[in-house]
Amino acid sequence: MKNIQKYLEDNKDRFLNELFEWLRIPSVSSNPDSKDDMYKAANWAKDALLKAGADRATVYETEGHPVVYGEKIVDPNKPTVLVYGHYDVQPADPLDLWDSEPFEPVVRKTDLHPDGAIFGRGSCDDKGQAFMHFKAFEAMVANGFLPVNIKFMIEGEEEIGSPSLGKFCEDNKAMLANDVILVSDTSVIANDVPSITTGLRGLSYVEVEVVGANRDLHSGTYGGAVANPINILSEMISKLMDENRHITIPGFYEDVVEATAEERVLINEAPFNLDDYKKELDIDDVCGEKGYTTDERTGIRPSCDVNGIWGGFTGKGTKTVLPSKAYAKISMRLVANQKPKKIAKLFEEYFKSIAPDCVRIKVDYLHGGLPVMTPIDTPEYRAAENAMETTYGKKPIPTMEGGSIPIIALFEQILGSKSVLMGFGLNSDAIHSPNEHYGLFNFYKGIETIPYYFKYYSEMK
Ligand code: BES
Ligand code: MN
Ligand code: MN
Secondary structure, eight states, X not given: OHHHHHHHHHTHHHHHHHHHHHHTSOOBTTOGGGHHHHHHHHHHHHHHHHHHXXXXXXXXXXXXXXXXXXXXXXXXXXXXXXXXXXXXBOOOOSGGGOSSOTTSOEEEOOSSOTTOEEESTTSSSSHHHHHHHHHHHHHHHHTTOOOSEEEEEEESOGGGTOTTHHHHHHHTHHHHOOSEEEEOOSBOSBTTBOEEEEEEOEEEEEEEEEEOSSSOEETTTTBTTBOOHHHHHHHHHHTSBOTTOOBOSTTTTTTOOOOOHHHHHHHHHSOOOHHHHHHHHTOSSOOOOTTOOHHHHHHTXXXXXXXXXXXXXXXXXXXXXXXXXXEEEEEEEEOTTOOHHHHHHHHHHHHHHTSOTTSEEEEEEEXXXXXXXXXXXXXXXXXXXXXXXXXXXXXXXXXXXXXXXXXXXXXXXXXXXXXXXXXXXXXXGOTTSTTOEEEHHHHHHHHHHHHHHHHHHHHHO
């Protein structure tokens, strides 16, 4: 372990420069024009795995963006860790809100990252975090310490709901066979408060269309007499929650497993400062379901949010128009044991039931994923706990996070393996937002911690 840590120290700058190369490739999975860049980013990862010491690495075609797979099998009788990550990133827009180019990474200091942070799309979510595994692997191989087999699966469609990865897993079960899946795509509570993610919310994502007249109308000639779909859509959206911000869709909470009193105590024991939270977001107050704390609202309670709403005239100046159509994209975050398709169906039934006769409604289910709960009484979890305790000097706290990684539940169904969610980002790292960044402390701490995971895991198995 000493040699590994020295190796990491000696190669810090090179690691950073290598990551910068990957970050410069704008692999935005949702952008149809990014096809070439998706291949570039995938090939870059394949080459990086080979250079780091993989026996083999391949870019696999799928119906969507390619999957990168690599492995080093030291002994087929030893356990196998599969590292999962994603090389696709969210769109960078709105571009004018970035202080530096999203695909030209730079290091800048921030209040929470006094040693500097890498600014760039994908720096934290997830290229920066996936790359920590490449470098930890390189260090282990270079120092002749790889106590278990290691496989890497880095996909290019996580940010669009992993539409091709389920089939890829089905088709390649033997190749992907493993004892545990290790993922760094989540956060820690703070740099001096390490944590391991034991829960993620699921997701049900729908798009709604509200149609009024067969064409846009003069808002004087027809206004007040014919439905305005934007007015109606707003009315309907306001009926999705009651005054306690409890979701009103009938049956929505039917499958929710309520946390026990003990579990709720535990959740609220995690360090959390509401004033700091408000200050960081520049808000005067938080806003959520009555009767629950902020950590409960994001960790164990479902939510419903309009992600975007459009229609009518939004250009400069004015246009007196009564629009024919209005749209909204609506996501619902789910907790155990809610099912994405069932929730989408309940949403559709309710949404149609509250629509007045003067409009027609269409609801499309776009994608979804199941919530995740990982056990903490397993060698897989304890290895992560010990690893973080070693490098942070503090025992990490199990936490439930509000984000989603839909493929994790599928891994369990298809490959039969549990995941360990050992992420190193901060919630304030602005993933999906302008100025996404990843602390140098976090990047190097991750690389330092991962080899200990392998050490403890191999000792416990
Ligand atoms: N890495 C995130 C998920 C995440 C973020 C987990 C923060 C825990 C803390 C992932 O890349 C992501 O953004 N997932 C999407 C899934 C969706 C596009 C299907 C999400 O949560 O919106
Ligand atoms: Mn991610
Ligand atoms: Mn993401």
